[in-house]
Amino acid sequence: MYGLINRAVKGLVTEQFGIEAWDRIRTRAGLEDEDFISMESYDDSVTYDLVAAATEELGLSADTILEAFGGYWVEYTAVEGYGALLDSAGSTLPEFLSNLDQMHARVKLAFPDLKPPRFRISESTEAGLTLHYFSHRPGLAALVTGLVKGLASRFGREVKVTPFRTGEGEEAHDAFKIIYVDIAGSEV
Ligand code: HEM
Incomplete structure (x- = not known):
């Protein structure tokens, strides 16, 4: 990535x-003391090794780390030069979620080797929606949970996100039932 x-x-x-924790994680992941270059593509194993090292150093599960990273990513991209891109992807949570593929298509203009995930919406109602996630990469469902929650707070919303596996009649994939818990009476 x-x-x-x-x-x-x-x-x-x-x-x-803290920086000491980062140094321990980086060392455990076998990385030299060098900074990553944003626009350079690294083997996916670098990211997976970092997450694995973080679980061991911090005593947290991979899902906890990935979910936290999803929330952080929404804030990070907003201040690292991608705020306008985020703004243009939608002004409500459901609109934004339905534009994720177009948003990554625009990201790919700047990152030509990008291998983005694909998303699809189903069952969108006043109460919530289901987000389907298709990825080349295994084990990142908790990242999407964190991303969705981070996006929700970007729009001043609160959501309940329930992941599940699905895929009858199509390729097996992770999906997420998203309920808008800030709308009175919408949670079932
Ligand atoms: C403007 C903001 C964003 C930028 C610049 C961006 C960029 C990227 C980049 C560079 C990757 C790594 C993929 C690669 O290197 O091949 C990635 C992966 C990913 N992005 Fe985004 N992204 C943004 C926002 C979002 C949002 C809001 C979501 C919400 C669902 C999202 C979902 C994902 C997921 C789940 C992956 C993991 C890769 C996978 O499943 O294969 N991204 N994105």
Whole structure:
């Protein structure tokens, strides 16, 4: 994945646990003391190794770290030069979620080797929607949970996110039932 992602992992760890924790995680992941270049593509194993090292150093589950990273990513991209891109992707949570593929298509203009996930919406109602996630990469469902919650708070919303596996009649994939808990009476 692009260095931008690994830089954000470093940002999250150093902000929440300090630079010493980052140094221990980086060392455990077998990385030299060098900064990631945002626009350079790194092997996915770099990111996976960082997450694995963080679980061991911090005593947290991979899902806890990935979910926290999802929330952090929404804030990080907003201040790292992608705020306008985020703004243009939608002015409500459901609109934004339905534009995720177009948003990554625009990201790909700047990051040509991008291998973005694909998303699809189903069952969109006043009470919530289901977000379907198709990825080349395994094990990142909790990242999407954090991303959705981060996006919700960007729009001043609160959501309940329930992941599940699905895929009858199509390729098996992770999906997320998203309920708008800030609308009175919408939670079932
Ligand atoms: C403007 C903001 C954003 C930028 C610049 C951005 C960019 C990226 C980049 C560089 C990657 C790594 C993929 C690669 O290097 O091949 C990535 C992956 C990913 N992005 Fe975004 N992204 C943004 C916003 C979002 C949002 C709001 C979501 C919400 C669902 C999202 C969902 C994901 C997921 C789940 C992945 C993991 C890769 C996978 O499943 O294969 N991104 N994005």
